[in-house]
Amino acid sequence: MTVEVKICGVRTPAILDAAMTAGADFVGLVFFKKSPRNLSAADAAPLATAARGRVKTVAVVVDPDDVLIETIATQVCPDVVQLHGSETPERTAAIKAQTGLSIFKAIPVAEAADVTAAARYEGIADRILFDAKAPAGADLPGGNGMRFDWAILGDASAPFALSGGLDASNVAEAIRLSGATLVDVSSGVETAPGEKDPALIAQFVQAARGAAPEHKKAS
Numbered sequence: 001m002t003v004e005v006k007i008c009g010v011r012t013p014a015i016l017d018a019a020m021t022a023g024a025d026f027v028g029l030v031f032f033k034k035s036p037r038n039l040s041a042a043d044a045a046p047l048a049t050a051a052r053g054r055v056k057t058v059a060v061v062v063d064p065d066d067v068l069i070e071t072i073a074t075q076v077c078p079d080v081v082q083l084h085g086s087e088t089p090e091r092t093a094a095i096k097a098q099t100g101l102s103i104f105k106a107i108p109v110a111e112a113a114d115v116t117a118a119a120r121y122e123g124i125a126d127r128i129l130f131d132a133k134a135p136a137g138a139d140l141p142g143g144n145g146m147r148f149d150w151a152i153l154g155d156a157s158a159p160f161a162l163s164g165g166l167d168a169s170n171v172a173e174a175i176r177l178s179g180a181t182l183v184d185v186s187s188g189v190e191t192a193p194g195e196k197d198p199a200l201i202a203q204f205v206q207a208a209r210g211a212a213p214e215h216k217k218a219s
């Protein structure tokens with residue numbers, strides 16, 4: 001089984017090209033003002049146009065209001081909306097109904113008990129993205145380069161996505177231990193916050209492609 005890859009925090013045509021050349025399945029466009037990866041809808045629209053039909057675009061938002069969702073849906077036209085804040089199942093369902101788009105819901109994880117929160121989104125979100133819980137007081141709810149104990153996802157219902165502190169050196173082990181069918185990276189393919197590196201992107205995609213979840217491997 002092939003594991004899908006999302007490169008998050010793409011900001012420039014050159015990095016979009018690098019992600020597509022490497023064979024990424026999804027690219028994340030971040031709409032969060034405090035982030036070094038933040039884009040306006042006007043900046044993101046040409047990137048999404050260039051990506052269309054080659055790689056799926058994911059609009060990453062944090063507790064968005066209806067106006068932001070409408071602006072992104074009409075101007076950027078992403079394939080997926082990723083909710084990376086404290087959106088309730090009801091709010092998640094409302095955003096799905098408003099946009100008609102596929103929804104990834106990020107669930108912050110520090111310990112095994114956090115994984116159970118995902119059950120509330122079953123039948124609402126199209127994919128759960130388990131991400132490392134940001135430290136208290138952090139500026140960003142994601143994209144912090146922090147990891148958690150991947151093995152605690154072993155019993156999560158599939159298919160789910162995994163992120164948090166992944167890079168080319170650890171992604172194969174993360175897939176093996178967690179059973180994730182999609183892996184998502186931001187800091188691990190950067191040389192500085194917001195500065196993605198084409199070689200690191202290529203290495204990450206290659207490392208993820210070569211891995212398979214342990215319990216899904218043929219015996």
Ligand SMILES: O=C(O)c1ccccc1NCC(=O)[C@H](O)[C@H](O)COP(=O)(O)O
Pocket residue numbers: 008009028030032035036037060061062084131140141142143144145146163164165166184185186187188
């Ligand atoms: O990346 C950001 O700056 C960001 C800001 C606000 C909300 C979410 C954000 N990123 C979400 C992602 O999907 C990241 O890829 C994910 O958190 C993993 O990040 P990293 O640990 O840096 O690989």
